Amino acid sequence: MLLALSCAKISAPSGGPKDKEPPVIIKSLPENSSVMFTGKEFTITFDEYVVLDRITEKFMVSPPLATKPEVRLKGKSLIVNWEDDLADSTTYTFYFQDAIRDNNENNPIPNFQYVFSTGPVLDSLSLTGNVFNAVDLEIVEDVMVLMHSNLSDTAPRTIMPAYISRPDASGGFMIRNIRPGRYNLFALQDLNGNSMYDLEDEVFAFADSIISITPEEYYGLVPDTLSYKPPTATETTKPDKFVYGLHRLYAFQQQPAQQYLKFTERKSSWLIGFGLAIPSDSGQVSVELIDADSTSWFMEHNAARDTFMLWLTKPDIYDLELIDALVTYPFTDSTGTLISRTDTVSFRYRKPAPPRGGTGRVPGLRLTSNVAGKVRPGTIPIFRSTTPLAEPDTSLITFTRTMDSLQVRVPYEFVRDSVSSLGFVMNTQLETGSAYNLVLNNGAFRDIYGLASDSTVYRFSVATEEDYGSLKVLITGYEGNLIIQLISGKDKVVREMKISSPGEASFPLLDKGTYRLKAIYDLDSNGVWTTGNYDLARQPEPVSYYPSMLEVKINWALEQDWDLGEMYLKDVSLRNKPATGR
Template identity: 30%
Template sequence: MVLLQRLLIYTLILFVASCASKVRPAGGDKDETPPVALNFSPSLYSTNFNSTEVIIEFDEYVKLEDPFNQIVVSPIITPNPKFRIKKKSLIIEIPDSLQANTTYNINFGNSIVDVHESNVAPNFQYVFSTGSVIDSLKISGKLVLAKDNSPQKESVVMLHKSLNDTVFLSSPPSYIGRTNELGAFQLKNISPGRYNLFAIKEDNSNYMYDRPDELIAFYNTSIVVPDSSSYYLRLFESIPQKVKIIEKQSAALGKHVIVFNTAVDKALLTIAAVEQETEFRTDLGTRGDTLFVLWKDFSLEKFTLAVSYDGKSLDSLKISNAISVKQRGGTRSRTTPKIQVKTNMAKGPMLHRHLLLSLSFNNPILTLNNDSISLLADSTALADFQLTLDSVSDFKASSSQEFEDDVFYMFTFLPGAFKDYYGNTNDTIIFLSSLKPERQYGSIQINLTSVDLEKDKLLLQVIEGEDKIYRQVKIKDLNTEVSFLEANTYSLRLVNDINENGVWDTGDFENKIQPEYVLNYSAPINVRANWDMVIDWKIR
């Protein structure tokens, strides 16, 4: 009997346990609802506002994420309001420096989120006025980077009541807003009037264009609010008005590098020895912002060079001719840089069908000896192969040699083929190559419509990767073919080359010159080998 009772109890326990396992777990669907404001004190859109504290109660516990970058107060309040969280409430401490008869908009962006799931209360705003009315006018538009039309997020757009252009350099704006992920902006609660419209991308958050590395955009004319127009602004790095040296370093014994903040005119550049005379030479890099100072007289232990531009002193270079320098673990010997040679061959290496063979050097080459240079084509010497030094740059040489398909080429440069400024000669250099087959290239036929080539001076740029100009063609006809493109994915860009200097030019804020316009093709171009593409491009 006892055994039977025990069996019944054991069976009952198992039954209860099995029933318990079937109970649905506690909980439910994930909370995806953003916080909701239940109460404002003072109320939202308050007029004749004179409070020093605002309390906003939400329906759940909240927190602030990235408030420094997300919260925008317009017009600016100095000192800044302070924000803190207390349970389900957001508390704003307002300083007593508010302007009379002014509507303020505190835009929290995406900073207000709930504690548990970080659901965002998007573009949450608190608006109030120190006067008897709430200003309700607004403007909107888009901000892009001028050189490639990419949307610019987290940049500041500003309105200035003062129509003096220079006020932007030293005074905060009347109204501000911030761009979103798509570069779109909207400034709300503006009073009627005429304004200057600007935008900047800055790091110091003082809302003034006061540093040369800041990007700027400006609208050509003042605007009148109210206005239903959508404004299109283009950010650019303005041409520096003052030439400065931003970097200087010793590259090797007998070689110093100076980097300027902009391209310079070598005719305006003066390098002079101070106290002790010494001979040296200078070479400007292809971009115009880098200067190479070279010397080969090492009899002086050290000397100083003064650098001036357009008659104004910039800096001085203290040059050391020490043959060895101390470093961690001992000393390092210094020598003049050895000759290094690069070619413009494609990967492989393979010779391009559409380019002449060219060589570039790290040092200026003073003499080139073709007797020490040879070219074999399938083991047959080509006696007429010649290299010629560039007439403009001592750092380049080229050949007009034509190459053929299915031929194996060997270039040999014996010692003494090149002699540089320092008197150094090259070691033996050998390049093995062949002509890249035509079938490995693709081409693009571009047909432009709705464009006036008499008015618009267009450059077509084939862009590789993020922003590398792989090929550039001047548009002379509405139907343009770009041949010998390596198989790859490219993007296409048109530049309105207003001054016809063959490059895209940035703007100049001081002289109120906008950057040259660019237009991107709407989709990437997948160029395949041995394939001709046709692209119809309507310019809007």
């Protein structure tokens, strides 16, 4: 008889399918939705151990308490206690969002709330809405929604709100357990944690009018949820969910009202810089270098006139480690009056120690240019450096056009950039469909400090109109000034046109690809998007997006109608995917 013997294999039990269920509440003390609440603590016990995910960010109380409650875990229980006295006949809601999760699989209890009333009834009305970034109609990170029963204009700056909540990952929000009454609605990116709009750089939004919360209109109100899957999604792809409520808030960052010296810097031996909080006319700004005459430097500014650059031109000045200057600039004093102020500012720059073994060959002057490969018809060659340029030496420059395998010289002229000493424009006639060679021999360009460019050859050709597509947009439905932007990739503005509507916007010579269209309703006719101002009760200028992507093909003219009769439109197919784990 033959016996087959084998060793038993020992392994852990499989444990069954993965747990996907959130923790279950066994009991609450006092019960959730209690009335006549008088304590300063409640306890919630679960059927398993739980963890708190980003509880500091996600937990909030409405109406808010002056001192934030303590939230802690003990065994399988969650305990919340506080020090503040509660208001009479008031419904309090403790929002946990999805912070409470099981300890093993991290399954959250979605949108969990604990509610009680210090009076005989629970307030039962609700309000829904959305918070969008006014400039692009996307969500705003870390924003709160505030309801004020005090209807004074100063209320959001000086007192705590009556109700508070946070939007979800798609920007939608819901405030529950509201008492009937009249309220102002706001949104706030609270930088200092006091639930008040009291910092100039806080993101803010306000509703245009007072909201009357009545049982007839606000009982049982819930937001709509829209699921969206892109056409390229597979069957297993989970749809994105976008929540839309009744009210809309468009958040903005107000233009600074206080003028002051924002920064000073010295990034290199020969460059001194400083910036102002608000753009200013150059005539209001002046500089005097102590112990240096005015021929040893010159000043430039950026297009916005809020950043100023001083280029030091003499070695006995820019070789100094410390330079003192008298900077005169407009300044807002304590009474809100704009005055002229002069400060003594010290600019320090310490040259780095030379590397061991010497510096080696000093790199040549680095030039950047917009001519390389195939350039668009109408391109004007531009050459820039990071330091001010001296006049180019044209005896070291050759510019030719390739014709029947021959190089034919082409006339040109270099003209200094009208707004910056860092650049030169090359005026010449470029023919479509032609190839060019621009040869810069050693030293063709130099900066004012003597650093010369290395020998470089730019080979490029000029494309024809047939190498590109075009787009014409016929705009109706709105009368007034518009800014039409053509956008590609990650919100990159490719082209922009200012038009009077109804009218048309034409975008010729476009690279093939997909684009979006954005309209800015230029209500103040200043040619740029204007942000909001709460003190002036001015909302930010509205925007809208064409409802779908537009595909531009080579040698193809696309014509598209666009009705802009409704503002603040952006289809879910164009919106960013809601963030997870918020």
